[in-house]
Amino acid sequence: MAHMTERKCKHRKKLFMARTADVNRGWAKFCSKSCKAIKQEQRTGQHADFKFRQQIRDANGGMGPADFQREYGGTPVFNRNGEYQGFMGGGFDNTLNQNHGEN
């Protein structure tokens, strides 16, 4: 039987028993996998999304994804730095498809 330690879930503040070995490794922060997934989504998903929209506006003189969409009528595509690359749909897509074999 493994040694167990009482831990408090970082998502629901619920007490649960975790393996002491996992606690010592810095694991066992959540009572269940679903709590971990929800918490990580809150941290990485929504927050990263917000930061990236801000980055896009910074890189494009205050224009955000919705502004590009209104302007060009497609789904705007941005690189990792938030710089506008083009848009999906219409002629842009066809150009990409024609070049597909060269990749």
Ligand SMILES: [Zn+2]
């Ligand atoms: Zn939990």
